[in-house]
Amino acid sequence: MEPLNQISGIVTPLDRANIDTDAIIPKQFLKSIRRTGFGPFLFDEWRYLDQGQPEMDCTGRPLNTDFVLNQPRYAGSNILLTQDNFGCGSSREHAPWALLDFGFRVILAKSFADIFYNNCFKNGILPVVLPAKTIDDLMAQVIASEGYTLSVDLPGQTITTPAGDTIPFEVDPHRKECLLGGLDDIALTLAHRDDISAYETRRKSATPWLFATP
Amino acid sequence: MSGKTLFDKIWDDHVVRSEGNTSLLYIDRHLVHEVTSPQAFEGLRMAGRTPLHPEATFAVPDHNVPTTGLEHGITDPVSRIQVETLDSNCDQFGITEFAMGDPRQGVVHVMAPEQGITLPGMTIVCGDSHTATHGAMGALAFGIGTSEVEHVLATQCLIQAKGKNMRVVVDGALGAGVYAKDIVLAIIGVIGTAGGTGYVIEFAGSAIMGLSMEGRMTVCNMAIEAGARAGMIAVDDKTIDYVKGRPYAPSGDLWPLAVAHWQTLHSDEDAVFDQEIHLNAADILPQVTWGTSPEMVTHINGQVPDPADEQDATRSTSIKHALDYMGLTAGTPMHEVAVDRVFIGSCTNGRIEDLRVAAAVAKGRKVADTVSAMVVPGSGLVKTQAEAEGLDKIFVEAGFEWRDPGCSMCLAMNADHLEPGERCAATSNRNFEGRQGKGGRTHLVSPAMAAAAAVTGHFTDVRELL
Numbered sequence: 021m022e023p024l025n026q027i028s029g030i031v032t033p034l035d036r037a038n039i040d041t042d043a044i045i046p047k048q049f050l051k052s053i054r055r056t057g058f059g060p061f062l063f064d065e066w067r068y069l070d071q072g073q074p075e076m077d078c079t080g081r082p083l084n085t086d087f088v089l090n091q092p093r094y095a096g097s098n099i100l101l102t103q104d105n106f107g108c109g110s111s112r113e114h115a116p117w118a119l120l121d122f123g124f125r126v127i128l129a130k131s132f133a134d135i136f137y138n139n140c141f142k143n144g145i146l147p148v149v150l151p152a153k154t155i156d157d158l159m160a161q162v163i164a165s166e167g168y169t170l171s172v173d174l175p176g177q178t179i180t181t182p183a184g185d186t187i188p189f190e191v192d193p194h195r196k197e198c199l200l201g202g203l204d205d206i207a208l209t210l211a212h213r214d215d216i217s218a219y220e221t222r223r224k225s226a227t228p229w230l231f232a233t234p
Numbered sequence: 235m236s237g238k239t240l241f242d243k244i245w246d247d248h249v250v251r252s253e254g255n256t257s258l259l260y261i262d263r264h265l266v267h268e269v270t271s272p273q274a275f276e277g278l279r280m281a282g283r284t285p286l287h288p289e290a291t292f293a294v295p296d297h298n299v300p301t302t303g304l305e306h307g308i309t310d311p312v313s314r315i316q317v318e319t320l321d322s323n324c325d326q327f328g329i330t331e332f333a334m335g336d337p338r339q340g341v342v343h344v345m346a347p348e349q350g351i352t353l354p355g356m357t358i359v360c361g362d363s364h365t366a367t368h369g370a371m372g373a374l375a376f377g378i379g380t381s382e383v384e385h386v387l388a389t390q391c392l393i394q395a396k397g398k399n400m401r402v403v404v405d406g407a408l409g410a411g412v413y414a415k416d417i418v419l420a421i422i423g424v425i426g427t428a429g430g431t432g433y434v435i436e437f438a439g440s441a442i443m444g445l446s447m448e449g450r451m452t453v454c455n456m457a458i459e460a461g462a463r464a465g466m467i468a469v470d471d472k473t474i475d476y477v478k479g480r481p482y483a484p485s486g487d488l489w490p491l492a493v494a495h496w497q498t499l500h501s502d503e504d505a506v507f508d509q510e511i512h513l514n515a516a517d518i519l520p521q522v523t524w525g526t527s528p529e530m531v532t533h534i535n536g537q538v539p540d541p542a543d544e545q546d547a548t549r550s551t552s553i554k555h556a557l558d559y560m561g562l563t564a565g566t567p568m569h570e571v572a573v574d575r576v577f578i579g580s581c582t583n584g585r586i587e588d589l590r591v592a593a594a595v596a597k598g599r600k601v602a603d604t605v606s607a608m609v610v611p612g613s614g615l616v617k618t619q620a621e622a623e624g625l626d627k628i629f630v631e632a633g634f635e636w637r638d639p640g641c642s643m644c645l646a647m648n649a650d651h652l653e654p655g656e657r658c659a660a661t662s663n664r665n666f667e668g669r670q671g672k673g674g675r676t677h678l679v680s681p682a683m684a685a686a687a688a689v690t691g692h693f694t695d696v697r698e699l700l
């Protein structure tokens with residue numbers, strides 16, 4: 021996982037609530053057995069006018085020019101700004117893989133669905149929950165001014181606007197540490213191997229039926 | 235000190251260690267399907283790791299499996315590779331798999347309870363958001379992402395922050411023609427698709443405990459559609475009777491030990507919930523969704539809402555978006571909405587009881603000329619049971635297609651899907667844009683309501699047909 025520390029860039033406004041992971045990456049792309057290559061299919065049904073198929077070449081596909089990701093002013097964006105309950109629905113980690121592959125490293129929203137929120141951290145994406153008023157203000161500013169950028173500072177847990185205002189945000193200390201260091205959760209857990217074995221020994225006597233194989 | 239909730243009890247039983255807000259939680263059972271696992275197995279290989287307890291993981295292909303012409307195998311090469319990848323990963327890592335062709339194969343959330351792989355008091359995870367289904371057995375079951383699948387394979391644990399406790403109490407008697415699906419849709423209509431975010435929901439009350447195990451699974455299945463990662467229901471005699479004698483359930487000397495423990499799996503009387511919601515079962519009518527999120531729901535006597543009546547601007551826009559996508563006009567009575575397709579199946583409503591209810595409506599009637607309808611059993615065992623009861627004949631005589639088990643048109647990863655603009659009455663759990671095919675329009679209903687729509691050609695109050 022690529023570490024995340026400080027990042028600034030163009031902000032894309034996706035002014036819609038309850039965006040589900042089926043919309044972020046439709047099911048036909050879930051047939052892939054890889055983690056990469058999903059970027060061109062991010063928001064496929066909103067982004068293109070034709071029907072997307074796995075592994076197709078997207079260069080010549082007809083674009084829905086109304087959709088924000090197709091507007092030149094947001095090209096190269098790495099920060100996504102959106103509404104309530106982003107990432108609801110299916111647990112597919114293909115959703116953060118597609119967002120990451122497209123180039124997004126930070127997502128700002130009023131709220132996130134639980135599984136998606138978790139999945140972001142595992143892939144080097146920082147999901148930030150901000151108060152509704154803050155999101156509404158940012159949404160208005162981003163839409164009003166072309167080339168709008170934000171700077172996100174993970175160690176300091178702040179976001180800085182072009183006007184120099186700083187917005188603080190919360191992040192779980194363990195997740196912050198993993199993002200900053202690009203750490204592998206599994207290695208961290210395996211360091212507690214003795215605790216896991218001790219637990220299993222305890223449970224084998226308390227609930228032996230859980231360990232019996234028929 | 236106040237008592238513990240069911241969730242607290244199972245959580246506390248599974249904490250290996252804690253640090254601040256996060257705990258290392260032990261996972262008793264891990265279920266795997268072909269869509270969300272290939273990258274996890276690949277991750278293990280790349281790191282030179284192996285599963286810590288391969289015997290605690292069970293696999294089954296379901297999403298890509300064709301529901302017709304099984305003798306030809308999977309014709310879509312990309313789907314085939316995904317299923318074959320699951321087969322070879324299970325082989326390589328010593329994981330039990332109910333592969334295609336196995337009579338027990340089916341949707342993972344139907345198969346595992348049938349086999350007794352899901353037991354009360356367990357922690358159960360799967361790379362699939364509808365893992366909440368297994369909470370009906372009095373287990374803590376939730377969906378995880380692929381990185382977490384890899385984490386569970388390697389460590390048999392997950393790093394988790396504990397959720398909050400919510401209790402949804404449904405008391406009273408359900409009316410005739412009203413089922414578990416209607417209860418859960420009505421609940422989602424009240425709390426919203428994000429209302430349960432950050433919570434584990436315990437469903438309780440006389441109407442919930444009055445449901446069969448199948449009905450309880452339907453309710454817990456859709457906890458995720460209310461935003462909750464897990465839904466659960468206390469253990470009672472029905473739970474224990476359901477588990478008894480299943481292939482992977484404890485037997486012999488272990489059975490009484492297990493039962494004694496399971497009988498403690500309910501919230502204490504003085505347990506405190508962070509949030510509590512009450513519904514009266516008698517007020518619940520047969521439900522139909524009209525929009526592109528499960529919370530966009532009304533009852534069969536209701537009508538398509540008007541975005542202009544909604545005060546909140548964001549909500550009003552999303553209603554407008556939804557009506558555009560669904561091709562519906564505000565004010566239309568739901569029973570005037572005609573359907574093109576009917577899908578009966580999925581991990582929500584693909585169990586034997588669901589098929590019995592739908593068959594009772596279909597019996598002696600014909601699918602409307604304007605409708606094409608299919609029934610997809612949730613598992614091979616459900617299919618066999620239904621055929622033994624003659625349900626397949628009732629469906630076929632009425633003009634339904636009788637298919638082989640799998641996820642099928644719940645998410646249309648196999649060949650079964652809606653064409654753009656087609657309208658479907660579906661017993662599955664998600665009416666998202668494009669869920670059943672690009673441009674497809676999904677209305678969620680109970681199996682009885684789906685069968686009623688099939689035979690009349692439009693949404694119909696099933697109580698008129700009983």
Ligand code: SF4
Nearest residue numbers: 364580581641644645
């Ligand atoms: S039936 Fe539908 S919801 Fe259930 S596991 Fe399959 S795709 Fe997911």
